[in-house]
Amino acid sequence: MTPVATPFFFYLLAGLTLVSGILVITRKNPVHSALALILGLLAQAGLYLMLYAPFVAGVQIILYAGGIMVLFLFVIMLVNLQRSQREEQFNKQWLVGLVAAVALGALFVFVYIKGSTLFPANGPIPAENNNTQLVGELLYGQYMFAFEIASLLLLVAIIGAVVMAKKRI
Amino acid sequence: MLDYITSYLSMNTTPGQAGNVFWVVVYIMVVFGGVSVAVMAMNWLERKALAHFQIRLGPMRVGPHGLLQPIADAVKLFTKEDIIPSEADKLVFWIAPLIILCASFTVYIVIPFGPTHAITDLNIGILFMLGVSSLSVLGVVMAGWASNSHYPLIGSLRSSAQMISYEIAMGMAVISAILMTSLNKTGTGTLSMIGIVQAQQQQQIWFVFKFFPLGFIALGIFAIAMIAETNRAPFDLPEAESELTAGFHTEYSGLRWSLFMLGEYAAMIAVSSIAVTLWLGGWLRPFPNTLTGETWDLVFSLLPGFSFLALAAFAFIGVVRMPKHPYFRIQTIGLAGFGAVLGLIGLVLFIPPVRDRIQDIFWFVAKVAVFMYLYIWYRATFPRYRFDQLMKVGWKVLLPIAIGVLILTAIMGVIV
Numbered sequence: 356m357t358p359v360a361t362p363f364f365f366y367l368l369a370g371l372t373l374v375s376g377i378l379v380i381t382r383k384n385p386v387h388s389a390l391a392l393i394l395g396l397l398a399q400a401g402l403y404l405m406l407y408a409p410f411v412a413g414v415q416i417i418l419y420a421g422g423i424m425v426l427f428l429f430v431i432m433l434v435n436l437q438r439s440q441r442e443e444q445f446n447k448q449w450l451v452g453l454v455a456a457v458a459l460g461a462l463f464v465f466v467y468i469k470g471s472t473l474f475p476a477n478g479p480i481p482a483e484n485n486n487t488q489l490v491g492e493l494l495y496g497q498y499m500f501a502f503e504i505a506s507l508l509l510l511v512a513i514i515g516a517v518v519m520a521k522k523r524i
Numbered sequence: 525m526l527d528y529i530t531s532y533l534s535m536n537t538t539p540g541q542a543g544n545v546f547w548v549v550v551y552i553m554v555v556f557g558g559v560s561v562a563v564m565a566m567n568w569l570e571r572k573a574l575a576h577f578q579i580r581l582g583p584m585r586v587g588p589h590g591l592l593q594p595i596a597d598a599v600k601l602f603t604k605e606d607i608i609p610s611e612a613d614k615l616v617f618w619i620a621p622l623i624i625l626c627a628s629f630t631v632y633i634v635i636p637f638g639p640t641h642a643i644t645d646l647n648i649g650i651l652f653m654l655g656v657s658s659l660s661v662l663g664v665v666m667a668g669w670a671s672n673s674h675y676p677l678i679g680s681l682r683s684s685a686q687m688i689s690y691e692i693a694m695g696m697a698v699i700s701a702i703l704m705t706s707l708n709k710t711g712t713g714t715l716s717m718i719g720i721v722q723a724q725q726q727q728q729i730w731f732v733f734k735f736f737p738l739g740f741i742a743l744g745i746f747a748i749a750m751i752a753e754t755n756r757a758p759f760d761l762p763e764a765e766s767e768l769t770a771g772f773h774t775e776y777s778g779l780r781w782s783l784f785m786l787g788e789y790a791a792m793i794a795v796s797s798i799a800v801t802l803w804l805g806g807w808l809r810p811f812p813n814t815l816t817g818e819t820w821d822l823v824f825s826l827l828p829g830f831s832f833l834a835l836a837a838f839a840f841i842g843v844v845r846m847p848k849h850p851y852f853r854i855q856t857i858g859l860a861g862f863g864a865v866l867g868l869i870g871l872v873l874f875i876p877p878v879r880d881r882i883q884d885i886f887w888f889v890a891k892v893a894v895f896m897y898l899y900i901w902y903r904a905t906f907p908r909y910r911f912d913q914l915m916k917v918g919w920k921v922l923l924p925i926a927i928g929v930l931i932l933t934a935i936m937g938v939i940v
Contacts, residue, residue: 386669390616393662413651421658422688428665429684432677486647488712 364405371398385431393424410487538718540633540644551643555632563789564594570900577904588842588859604778609671612775616670621780624663624787630656631794636718638807638884649717650698653798654691657753660791661687664755664772667784671775679771682761682911686752689918690759694749696926697742700933701802704731704739707937721806728813730805735936738929743803745926747898750795752918754788756899758906759914796895797888804891807884825879828886832870839863 375395382388396419403412466473494502532544539547568583568590575582583590608617634649636642646652661684668680705723706713714720724730732739752759763771773784800806809824840863846856873882909917 384613386613386616390666409646409648410651413648413655417651417655417658421655421661422691425661425665425684425688428662428669429681432665432669432681485712487651487715 364401368398368401368405371395372402385434386428389424389427389431392427393420396420396424408486410490536640538640538642538645540642548643552633555635555637555643556629559629559632559790559793560786562793563786564598566789566792566896567594567597567785569896570903573897573900574904588846588855588862591859591862598782601778601782606778606780607775609673609775611672613670613672616666617775620663620667620670621776621783621787622663623666624660625783625790627656627660627663628787628791628794632790634717635794635797636721636801636806637888638881639718639722641807641885642718645716645718648715650702650715650720650798650802653717653794654695654698657791657794658687658691660787663787667776668772671772673775675768675770675774676772679763679768679774683755683772686755686759686761686914686918689915690749690752690922693745693918693922693926694753696923696930697746697749698798698802700738700742700926700930701731703930703933703937704734707940717801717806720801721808724805725808730803730808732803735933735940738933738936739803741925742929742933743799745922745929746799746803747895748922749918750799751899751902752914754792754795756788756792757903758908760908761911761914792896792899793892796892796899799895800888800891807888809883809887825883826874828882829870829873829879831886831890832866832873836863836867836870839866 372395375391375398378391379388379395382391396415400412400415400420403409403415528544529546532539532542532547535542535544539551571593572582572590583593586592586596608614631653633643634646634652636645664683664687665680668676668678668683671677702713702715702720704713704727705720708723708726714723727734730739732743751757755761755763761771763773768774773781776784811820815824839859843856843860843863846852846859872878
């Protein structure tokens with residue numbers, strides 16, 4: 356089967372991600388921002404597919420685009436949009452922002468230049484047809500302890516949310 | 525070019541896996557056309573069956589027994605004025621029905637109508653189906669918000685809360701079925717839709733009967749949650765007409781509204797086929813263990829043809845019972861022609877090569893049709909839930925039972 360991971364799709368998806376990322380911070384209306392964010396997340400899922408990681412792509416769609424972003428929209432629809440549209444959109448911390456942007460940009464340039472030595476070039480294309488099984492084996496075998504710690508943390512967060520939301524338990 | 529087209533026919537796999545673009549396009553056309561026809565048929569059947577439940581006649585005027593009613597409805601909706609409210613958010617209002625439509629049609633890519641009769645087989649099949657169909661809630665939320673009106677907003681808030689709540693119980697039920705696929709020699713399960721049915725074939729049992737009653741309870745939870753997911757009665761609170769006029773699509777009219785309807789019915793068929801694939805053995809024929817042997821295989825392979833002949837017989841009975849007044853002449857001729865077409869299809873299905881290829885599709889569609897009829901039955905039978913009752917059922921009843929079933933399935937899997 357011919358690979359779909361062609362440069363055309365990469366540039367299309369990467370461009371979509373960038374454009375939607377810019378739309379997220381420039382739109383005045385928070386609902387439009389959230390919708391642009393969903394578009395960006397879906398484009399990211401496409402990028403994961405191109406990296407031969409279909410399981411991660413599926414989880415990205417089901418969790419971020421289908422779950423978390425719906426909750427975002429849910430909350431945004433309940434707040435007063437008129438007030439948020441009058442407020443100033445960008446805050447004045449341009450110095451901090453500049454430092455962060457330059458640091459991240461420098462990291463990207465470094466990876467771009469040194470990339471060939473940091474990562475193995477032209478490694479074998481990972482098998483696509485048992486990707487999910489491999490992820491499962493890694494999570495419940497090699498990284499069992501970290502996985503359980505993470506689930507415990509999430510459980511604590513859920514209980515904390517319930518305790519804070521309920522006045523009388 | 526011709527070689528490229530014919531080379532697929534000798535391959536024993538889905539066109540998506542074979543990487544044959546021509547056949548992929550053909551399959552997509554066939555599946556989407558079939559789903560659209562099924563939606564129209566479902567539209568007619570729902571009105572007719574609901575009417576008979578309530579001792580009415582239902583549509584009778586357009587065509588014999590109202591058979592042409594869906595076409596008349598489609599023409600009416602196409603020619604209706606398309607209204608966008610002046611205070612609405614134009615872009616979001618415009619995109620919302622398209623999102624619902626795309627989300628509910630995209631999932632058909634992985635639905636297995638037979639071992640090779642799917643557009644493609646993804647390694648993450650069931651995850652893909654659940655993920656993409658959960659995107660349709662975005663369309664509902666966007667439609668409700670963009671209308672800039674009270675009823676749609678309340679409707680879409682209800683809808684998003686409901687769909688997120690029931691998605692969890694649904695996911696738990698699905699996981700318990702996927703756990704059952706791993707009960708083979710190597711101990712690895714699968715998420716691929718075709719792989720799940722093949723696992724049932726290897727274990728020689730449909731998952732609904734596996735670890736009785738665990739599989740049965742899981743299917744029950746899924747069957748309840750899928751009605752809530754598709755916003756159908758008795759969980760149709762987002763469009764409760766007595767409280768919210770029409771819920772999230774109150775402000776929509778004409779073609780856009782019909783896109784919502786098309787998306788809703790397509791999603792109903794899609795989730796029903798998830799249930800059929802996971803628990804009811806997908807394309808496998810009933811009684812594969814008890815009624816074995818050449819003769820039974822032949823009998824079961826003749827059933828598709830006979831079912832079409834039965835439909836043709838019903839049509840001809842309708843022709844005989846039609847009033848003899850000259851006013852009904854055209855309708856009588858039309859019904860006779862329809863019956864003749866059905867009979868001809870039935871006869872074609874008896875030809876051995878066609879018979880062998882069509883069997884699995886027939887059983888899959890028949891099982892899905894049962895679920896579609898159940899949708900109508902529920903709508904005619906149950907009164908609508910109140911919203912707090914709906915949430916209580918979702919979180920306090922379905923979710924604990926689903927988690928319990930999941931844990932018990934895991935324990936049984938370890939013991940057996």
